[in-house]
Amino acid sequence: VKRITLLTDFGTADGYVAAVKGVMATLVTDALFDDASHDIAQGDVRAAAWALGGYWQLYPAGTVHVVVVDPGVGSDRRALACNADGRFLVAPDNGVLTRVLHAAPDAHVVAITNAALLRPEVSTTFHGRDVFAPAAAHLAQGGALDDLGPRVADAVVLPERSAVQEPHGCRGTVVHVDRYGNLVTNIPGDWVGIDAAVRIGTTMTRVVRTYSDVEPGDLLALTGSRGTLEISVRNGSALERVWLSHELEVHVTSAPGDATI
Amino acid sequence: VKRITLLTDFGTADGYVAAVKGVMATLVTDALFDDASHDIAQGDVRAAAWALGGYWQLYPAGTVHVVVVDPGVGSDRRALACNADGRFLVAPDNGVLTRVLHAAPDAHVVAITNAALLRPEVSTTFHGRDVFAPAAAHLAQGGALDDLGPRVADAVVLPERSAVQEPHGCRGTVVHVDRYGNLVTNIPGDWVGIDAAVRIGTTMTRVVRTYSDVEPGDLLALTGSRGTLEISVRNGSALERVWLSHELEVHVTSAPGDATI
Amino acid sequence: VKRITLLTDFGTADGYVAAVKGVMATLVTDALFDDASHDIAQGDVRAAAWALGGYWQLYPAGTVHVVVVDPGVGSDRRALACNADGRFLVAPDNGVLTRVLHAAPDAHVVAITNAALLRPEVSTTFHGRDVFAPAAAHLAQGGALDDLGPRVADAVVLPERSAVQEPHGCRGTVVHVDRYGNLVTNIPGDWVGIDAAVRIGTTMTRVVRTYSDVEPGDLLALTGSRGTLEISVRNGSALERVWLSHELEVHVTSAPGDATI
Numbered sequence: 001v002k003r004i005t006l007l008t009d010f011g012t013a014d015g016y017v018a019a020v021k022g023v024m025a026t027l028v029t030d031a032l033f034d035d036a037s038h039d040i041a042q043g044d045v046r047a048a049a050w051a052l053g054g055y056w057q058l059y060p061a062g063t064v065h066v067v068v069v070d071p072g073v074g075s076d077r078r079a080l081a082c083n084a085d086g087r088f089l090v091a092p093d094n095g096v097l098t099r100v101l102h103a104a105p106d107a108h109v110v111a112i113t114n115a116a117l118l119r120p121e122v123s124t125t126f127h128g129r130d131v132f133a134p135a136a137a138h139l140a141q142g143g144a145l146d147d148l149g150p151r152v153a154d155a156v157v158l159p160e161r162s163a164v165q166e167p168h169g170c171r172g173t174v175v176h177v178d179r180y181g182n183l184v185t186n187i188p189g190d191w192v193g194i195d196a197a198v199r200i201g202t203t204m205t206r207v208v209r210t211y212s213d214v215e216p217g218d219l220l221a222l223t224g225s226r227g228t229l230e231i232s233v234r235n236g237s238a239l240e241r242v243w244l245s246h247e248l249e250v251h252v253t254s255a256p257g258d259a260t261i
Numbered sequence: 262v263k264r265i266t267l268l269t270d271f272g273t274a275d276g277y278v279a280a281v282k283g284v285m286a287t288l289v290t291d292a293l294f295d296d297a298s299h300d301i302a303q304g305d306v307r308a309a310a311w312a313l314g315g316y317w318q319l320y321p322a323g324t325v326h327v328v329v330v331d332p333g334v335g336s337d338r339r340a341l342a343c344n345a346d347g348r349f350l351v352a353p354d355n356g357v358l359t360r361v362l363h364a365a366p367d368a369h370v371v372a373i374t375n376a377a378l379l380r381p382e383v384s385t386t387f388h389g390r391d392v393f394a395p396a397a398a399h400l401a402q403g404g405a406l407d408d409l410g411p412r413v414a415d416a417v418v419l420p421e422r423s424a425v426q427e428p429h430g431c432r433g434t435v436v437h438v439d440r441y442g443n444l445v446t447n448i449p450g451d452w453v454g455i456d457a458a459v460r461i462g463t464t465m466t467r468v469v470r471t472y473s474d475v476e477p478g479d480l481l482a483l484t485g486s487r488g489t490l491e492i493s494v495r496n497g498s499a500l501e502r503v504w505l506s507h508e509l510e511v512h513v514t515s516a517p518g519d520a521t522i
Numbered sequence: 523v524k525r526i527t528l529l530t531d532f533g534t535a536d537g538y539v540a541a542v543k544g545v546m547a548t549l550v551t552d553a554l555f556d557d558a559s560h561d562i563a564q565g566d567v568r569a570a571a572w573a574l575g576g577y578w579q580l581y582p583a584g585t586v587h588v589v590v591v592d593p594g595v596g597s598d599r600r601a602l603a604c605n606a607d608g609r610f611l612v613a614p615d616n617g618v619l620t621r622v623l624h625a626a627p628d629a630h631v632v633a634i635t636n637a638a639l640l641r642p643e644v645s646t647t648f649h650g651r652d653v654f655a656p657a658a659a660h661l662a663q664g665g666a667l668d669d670l671g672p673r674v675a676d677a678v679v680l681p682e683r684s685a686v687q688e689p690h691g692c693r694g695t696v697v698h699v700d701r702y703g704n705l706v707t708n709i710p711g712d713w714v715g716i717d718a719a720v721r722i723g724t725t726m727t728r729v730v731r732t733y734s735d736v737e738p739g740d741l742l743a744l745t746g747s748r749g750t751l752e753i754s755v756r757n758g759s760a761l762e763r764v765w766l767s768h769e770l771e772v773h774v775t776s777a778p779g780d781a782t783i
Binding site: 016072130 | 523572575579581585700701702732745746747757
Binding site: 040235 | 271278279280287294304332336384
């Protein structure tokens with residue numbers, strides 16, 4: 001099975017995604033394409049990195065993940081391919097692989113430079129079709145990673161503020177807001193006990209186990225599906241409830257008698 | 262062929278859909294995934310039930326339909342799996358299977374409780390990934406439905422108002438508004454003859470056979486693709502033309518000399 | 523491999539796309555479905571024709587491309603199937619194949635009329651499910667094109683203004699605006715040299731090689747991925763920068779000493 005996933009900010013209506021698939025289908029006739037998303041906000045490398053972080057390792061070894069959120073297309077930014085924990089990724093060198101490289105620090109990363117493996121004419125505006133698609137096809141067919149180009153040791157990694165443990169709790173940052181308006185933080189869920197107090201800006205709430213521990217419409221915090229603290233509204237949007245400045249800090253104070261922190 | 266369809270309200274940009282696919286691809290390496298939709302309005306169980314009703318039976322026997330519109334995730338609502346007319350479905354027990362269970366009243370339904378078949382750690386917020394994906398993979402591989410958990414006879418079914426025949430016509434209700442602004446009713450198309458008068462609120466129109474029986478921009482009613490009466494505007498939106506209260510009634514008066522009603 | 527792509531204006535939330543896929547999956551159990559797009563603006567045949575033009579030929583011979591942007595459904599507009607350069611297409615006869623037929627003028631085109639190959643009951647509103655899906659399945663299985671119906675020599679082709687070369691440059695028209703706000707023209711990229719002056723309405727810019735030849739936020743023109751001149755803003759939207767009337771003309775004046783024009 002030659003399974004290839006796609007994550008882009010292309011939308012679909014212009015046919016650009018289909019062009020990428022078409023190039024790969026010609027080179028790997030039996031490829032299976034899984035759309036991850038084409039709705040990443042335009043050029044939002046950080047959002048793409050977060051989304052990718054949630055699925056790349058859930059796919060089996062041998063899967064090829066294509067990621068094209070590429071505001072620097074046509075500049076001298078490099079095109080990368082890598083083997084991380086047995087999964088392959090092709091992506092521009094702009095930080096979109098940050099969470100992959102954190103999770104798999106011994107990933108084997110190369111710069112895609114071998115023109116013989118790319119489309120004969122490479123445009124300056126559409127490397128998804130002309131560079132990443134043929135590179136992904138090469139890997140899906142079992143081609144060697146090192147055929148694509150030379151080893152790279154300095155792939156771009158986005159800086160991230162870490163959550164910090166403090167005497168009576170911890171603090172962290174909102175790192176993603178999802179479709180439901182959940183505010184996803186970088187605070188590990190196992191740092192935080194049930195009933196701990198959570199403050200974001202001037203808004204206070206408490207940690208619960210699950211949404212239904214509060215009434216519909218109530219604010220809450222819990223450990224979300226990525227293993228970190230999330231601030232949510234049951235059947236509603238925390239984004240609409242909380243005033244969010246850029247990189248808003250989240251403070252947690254352990255509950256009385258809480259042994260977790 | 263192990264074909265699995267997905268219907269969710271996840272959107273795609275957060276990577277949640279890809280996480281569900283990744284879990285299934287690891288368990289069933291040659292699975293084919295068909296996206297039905299990820300654009301169901303958040304938590305709109307009724308809309309999801311309507312959409313599902315239009316395709317689940319068009320797929321061949323053996324298909325696994327995954328439906329995750331699940332505002333009750335993490336509560337004590339059950340997770341269901343069923344065999345309906347040879348197709349398998351996995352979904353939360355919140356009424357999203359209503360139209361399936363109406364069409365296949367002898368469906369075999371179980372509650373998904375066998376932790377050995379689920380992800381080792383089940384989050385409280387993402388059962389699509391942790392419960393429904395592995396359950397679907399089990400079924401796609403030919404695993405027994407009864408392995409997943411005990412038989413259930415009381416799956417949630419949403420109440421629905423039926424259309425009613427009356428001395429000189431019938432009345433029914435708008436049950437769905439689609440992307441084009443078509444108002445889909447629950448009135449069977451074969452209750453209604455060509456040229457019958459249709460009233461919705463204070464708006465009147467007539468039944469025709471096809472859109473092109475009226476001029477572009479004109480209001481009309483016809484039997485739609487689901488076999489029921491729809492109110493439409495040719496190359497336009499009936500939703501923008503008709504004032505819609507919640508569950509607005511539709512009245513049909515048979516045309517003079519009409520033998521259909 | 524039986525690969526079928528889909529391009530529609532259905533959106534996905536109503537389940538209409540899944541109905542089309544289900545019909546085809548029943549007829550061709552091992553079909554691979556690639557979503558091109560379901561986000562074409564409603565009834566925008568010209569936009570669909572442009573999108574299709576960018577990928578249909580990148581897929582390998584034998585691929586079946588299903589295109590259902592069909593504001594005339596239920597009227598007497600014909601349904602078409604064709605073999606163009608080894609790829610198959612099924613689509614309404616409304617001009618959506620314009621760019622295919624321009625690129626493959628010797629395409630073999632038939633009208634789909636053989637009811638035995640369609641769904642037993644053909645609705646007046648959903649030929650994607652009832653006509654195009656079974657016709658596409660027939661072709662994906664290797665069925666003969668001529669089985670579908672009689673040869674057609676007069677498929678609808680949309681009129682298009684051509685770009686024109688002039689003594690000191692050329693002029694053309696914006697033919698598509700993409701998701702990024704790029705204004706795609708019909709002026710061949712090889713008519714235009716680097717540094718040529720471009721005027722659109724009252725706005726002036728210059729031709730460069732790649733986005734990064736200007737500063738972020740600056741307007742530019744370059745040869746885009748479809749081989750024609752595009753007017754763009756680096757990391758921004760030209761659509762928001764330029765006042766666009768319908769079919770706005772673009773004028774290019776060759777740079778001093780430019781040998782290209």
